[in-house]
Amino acid sequence: MARLVMKFGGTSVGDVERIRNVATHVKREVDAGNQVAVVVSAMSGTTNQLVAWTKEAASLHDAREYDAVVSAGEQISVGILAITLQEMGVSARSWLGWQIPIRTDSAHGAARIEAVDAENLIDRLEQGQVAVVAGFQGIGPDGRIATLGRGGSDTSAVAVAAAINADRCDIYTDVDGVYTTDPRIVSKARKLDKISYEEMLEMASLGAKVLQTRSVELAMVNDVRIQVRSSFDAPDAAQGSGSGSNYVGPGTLVCGEEEIVEQEVVSGIAYAKDEAKITLIKVADQPGVAARIFGPLADAAINVDMIVQNVSEDGKRTDLTFTVPEADLERAEAVIEAARDMIGYVQILSDTNVVKVSVIGIGMRSHAGVAQKMFQTLADKGINIQVISTSEIKVSVLISSDYTELAVRALHSAYGLDDDAAA
Amino acid sequence: MARLVMKFGGTSVGDVERIRNVATHVKREVDAGNQVAVVVSAMSGTTNQLVAWTKEAASLHDAREYDAVVSAGEQISVGILAITLQEMGVSARSWLGWQIPIRTDSAHGAARIEAVDAENLIDRLEQGQVAVVAGFQGIGPDGRIATLGRGGSDTSAVAVAAAINADRCDIYTDVDGVYTTDPRIVSKARKLDKISYEEMLEMASLGAKVLQTRSVELAMVNDVRIQVRSSFDAPDAAQGSGSGSNYVGPGTLVCGEEEIVEQEVVSGIAYAKDEAKITLIKVADQPGVAARIFGPLADAAINVDMIVQNVSEDGKRTDLTFTVPEADLERAEAVIEAARDMIGYVQILSDTNVVKVSVIGIGMRSHAGVAQKMFQTLADKGINIQVISTSEIKVSVLISSDYTELAVRALHSAYGLDDDAAA
Numbered sequence: 001m002a003r004l005v006m007k008f009g010g011t012s013v014g015d016v017e018r019i020r021n022v023a024t025h026v027k028r029e030v031d032a033g034n035q036v037a038v039v040v041s042a043m044s045g046t047t048n049q050l051v052a053w054t055k056e057a058a059s060l061h062d063a064r065e066y067d068a069v070v071s072a073g074e075q076i077s078v079g080i081l082a083i084t085l086q087e088m089g090v091s092a093r094s095w096l097g098w099q100i101p102i103r104t105d106s107a108h109g110a111a112r113i114e115a116v117d118a119e120n121l122i123d124r125l126e127q128g129q130v131a132v133v134a135g136f137q138g139i140g141p142d143g144r145i146a147t148l149g150r151g152g153s154d155t156s157a158v159a160v161a162a163a164i165n166a167d168r169c170d171i172y173t174d175v176d177g178v179y180t181t182d183p184r185i186v187s188k189a190r191k192l193d194k195i196s197y198e199e200m201l202e203m204a205s206l207g208a209k210v211l212q213t214r215s216v217e218l219a220m221v222n223d224v225r226i227q228v229r230s231s232f233d234a235p236d237a238a239q240g241s242g243s244g245s246n247y248v249g250p251g252t253l254v255c256g257e258e259e260i261v262e263q264e265v266v267s268g269i270a271y272a273k274d275e276a277k278i279t280l281i282k283v284a285d286q287p288g289v290a291a292r293i294f295g296p297l298a299d300a301a302i303n304v305d306m307i308v309q310n311v312s313e314d315g316k317r318t319d320l321t322f323t324v325p326e327a328d329l330e331r332a333e334a335v336i337e338a339a340r341d342m343i344g345y346v347q348i349l350s351d352t353n354v355v356k357v358s359v360i361g362i363g364m365r366s367h368a369g370v371a372q373k374m375f376q377t378l379a380d381k382g383i384n385i386q387v388i389s390t391s392e393i394k395v396s397v398l399i400s401s402d403y404t405e406l407a408v409r410a411l412h413s414a415y416g417l418d419d420d421a422a423a
Numbered sequence: 424m425a426r427l428v429m430k431f432g433g434t435s436v437g438d439v440e441r442i443r444n445v446a447t448h449v450k451r452e453v454d455a456g457n458q459v460a461v462v463v464s465a466m467s468g469t470t471n472q473l474v475a476w477t478k479e480a481a482s483l484h485d486a487r488e489y490d491a492v493v494s495a496g497e498q499i500s501v502g503i504l505a506i507t508l509q510e511m512g513v514s515a516r517s518w519l520g521w522q523i524p525i526r527t528d529s530a531h532g533a534a535r536i537e538a539v540d541a542e543n544l545i546d547r548l549e550q551g552q553v554a555v556v557a558g559f560q561g562i563g564p565d566g567r568i569a570t571l572g573r574g575g576s577d578t579s580a581v582a583v584a585a586a587i588n589a590d591r592c593d594i595y596t597d598v599d600g601v602y603t604t605d606p607r608i609v610s611k612a613r614k615l616d617k618i619s620y621e622e623m624l625e626m627a628s629l630g631a632k633v634l635q636t637r638s639v640e641l642a643m644v645n646d647v648r649i650q651v652r653s654s655f656d657a658p659d660a661a662q663g664s665g666s667g668s669n670y671v672g673p674g675t676l677v678c679g680e681e682e683i684v685e686q687e688v689v690s691g692i693a694y695a696k697d698e699a700k701i702t703l704i705k706v707a708d709q710p711g712v713a714a715r716i717f718g719p720l721a722d723a724a725i726n727v728d729m730i731v732q733n734v735s736e737d738g739k740r741t742d743l744t745f746t747v748p749e750a751d752l753e754r755a756e757a758v759i760e761a762a763r764d765m766i767g768y769v770q771i772l773s774d775t776n777v778v779k780v781s782v783i784g785i786g787m788r789s790h791a792g793v794a795q796k797m798f799q800t801l802a803d804k805g806i807n808i809q810v811i812s813t814s815e816i817k818v819s820v821l822i823s824s825d826y827t828e829l830a831v832r833a834l835h836s837a838y839g840l841d842d843d844a845a846a
Binding site: 016019020050053054056057058061062064065066067068069071072073075076078079080082083084086087093094096098099143144145 | 439442443473476477479480481484485487488489490491492494495496498499501502503505506507509510516517519521522566567568
């Protein structure tokens with residue numbers, strides 16, 4: 001017997017038929033003797049409708065009222081899932097954020113979970129009742145509903161898992177696990193059995209959008225083991241031949257690195273196309289200039305990622321290159337132009353035709369030569385590296401986006417990640 | 424300055440455009456210096472969708488889960504109305520049933536309001552903030568959302584009005600007041616300026632579906648003055664020529680009879696087509712037989728209305744006639760047939776082709792001849808009366824439904840209710 005959290009997103013509960021499929025997944029775990037808390041998002045169409053109504057009412061709106069409206073979506077889906085489970089003979093009840101309660105800070109619309117009072121939840125779980133928990137929502141210090149912002153249901157699931165001391169948090173999604181790279185680009189991409197929190201964080205923030213970054217951080221801090229698995233496997237079909245609770249594809253376990261016995265040097269190749277490069281030509285090469293550039297950007301809440309400063313030729317002027325999210329490019333240029341006199345540069349150039357490609361692996365901490373292999377592989381293909389940045393467990397380069405597929409495929413092979421059994 | 428409750432039903436908040444119209448009504452009262460609590464139903468389409476989903480999930484469902492799902496409808500409409508009011512520059516916030524809280528009993532799906540803790544609400548009203556209250560919902564003793572059942576938003580409005588000591592509870596509806604009878608049948612029907620709670624109760628329960636019966640009872644007990652008025656008058660159009668908060672048609676005031684200075688003998692003619700007649704032929708005419716018939720019906724929660732027992736010809740056998748709601752007819756017949764041996768009758772007859780027509784007026788307490796005028800009027804038109812029942816303020820007769828229009832029109836004229844200025 002295990003205590004599990006199962007999380008299903010908006011597409012998985014998109015209509016009553018799909019909710020029935022979710023209920024079948026839950027029943028499978030209950031029948032296997034497990035205590036189950038299910039965390040669900042709103043039915044996908046509902047959220048869109050609710051957001052559209054708030055926009056129609058006013059373009060700028062009170063975040064607390066927005067939260068009241070949008071959180072109705074999960075209220076609906078948990079009720080319908082509870083009804084469906086009961087119809088299948090599974091004892092279940094719905095829990096809204098304020099009923100548990102899941103306490104958040106006061107940042108309505110993008111609130112952070114501060115505490116989950118799981119006492120009642122645990123009582124019911126121990127009585128064999130499935131807890132159907134509304135994702136994405138909690139109650140703020142003002143006693144009003146607060147939503148967690150985009151992707152918040154993953155975070156709800158991990159927070160509930162931590163609070164009830166779950167053995168595992170299963171995140172059901174539209175992919176069947178975490179891959180060594182994007183299978184749409186590399187047909188030989190291999191599904192990973194395990195990946196460490198740190199690697200997953202790099203994968204997620206670099207564009208492998210399987211799990212919400214915040215949920216992985218929370219899982220790491222609280223030692224919650226996350227299993228990423230597919231909700232589109234039909235649990236019924238396999239029931240005859242299956243082995244208890246494990247006949248659904250096991251997906252990928254996101255866990256502490258101590259659980260990963262055979263650590264690979266490199267676990268995956270990620271890429272992110274939503275970057276933009278800004279180059280400032282002939283910036284004064286003097287103390288404090290970096291602060292004068294990046295201070296105003298930070299004030300504008302623009303996230304600067306890679307930064308490279310050329311060696312100054314004459315000791316007076318240098319070029320400075322950095323990347324920002326493509327969506328913030330125009331704003332970033334405006335901020336810098338407004339600070340032109342203070343910074344003192346000759347020209348500003350920008351380029352959105354770039355991609356950040358990263359090699360990720362906790363094993364590289366104890367292995368030399370990982371970066372060198374990356375540079376050599378790209379050089380062999382004639383791909384020019386524009387910016388480099390490294391951390392303990394990843395090496396990232398910025399290249400022209402024209403070479404995305406070529407670079408990712410070459411690196412995937414170079415680090416021995418190809419699944420040669422695959423197509 | 425007055426303290427008002429304004430209530431709008433599902434059609435009045437059917438889409439964002441209509442919600443804007445509601446907000447304009449509210450702004451009018453706020454601009455006139457009034458403290459306002461608005462009680463709203465769910466957007467009409469939403470409720471239908473939510474009910475359909477619960478039915479699709481299971482034909483029989485846990486009423487607590489049904490309540491969680493369906494109450495999301497009002498959660499959406501209050502949020503959107505609050506946003507719309509703020510957009511118009513009116514300070515407003517939404518209040519869900521559990522936030523106030525509106526405490527109910529545990530009868531999920533058809534709960535009764537037990538108390539409204541209005542302290543916070545009153546604080547905010549006194550600060551000039553409009554309270555946008557979710558109708559139809561409260562919180563049960565189990566800490567879960569409980570809905571009040573059909574038409575419950577009227578009841579919410581009256582309960583809130585009582586709790587905040589409102590000067591008036593304005594119920595905005597798709598008619599512009601309470602009429603002497605159904606204007607679809609009698610073009611000369613006249614709108615009443617005032618009607619007493621007792622008369623309104625008879626009108627409502629007899630089929631003039633303007634206000635929910637329970638809301639009128641609650642208003643009577645708590646001395647809440649209800650104004651029935653139309654939400655489809657465009658408040659903007661009349662603003663120029665209007666006189667403060669009263670330029671929208673005043674509708675009909677439902678109040679205590681002491682407020683009605685000139686009491687009419689008869690205030691209105693009501694009719695109810697959803698009745699069915701059951702006749703038991705040759706029932707044993709002996710003590711206890713009525714209990715043996717109506718006991719099983721009461722146990723089956725079937726509401727018996729009119730009852731007439733013929734005088735026994737031989738002192739041994741008699742015929743007994745009564746009415747039940749048409750929707751319960753089949754069930755009533757089954758109950759009686761199951762008790763046939765105990766009751767002892769020869770034959771059971773039923774007829775759904777009947778209508779109950781009633782003459783209503785508090786003035787008839789002190790006036791003789793009201794019933795006689797009814798019988799004479801119907802006799803003059805050749806209409807046969809099948810069953811008669813009377814109370815202090817009404818006389819009802821059961822007749823063939825073929826004569827509905829003829830009877831209602833003749834009675835409306837006979838009691839001097841025709842508005843001769845009308846078409």
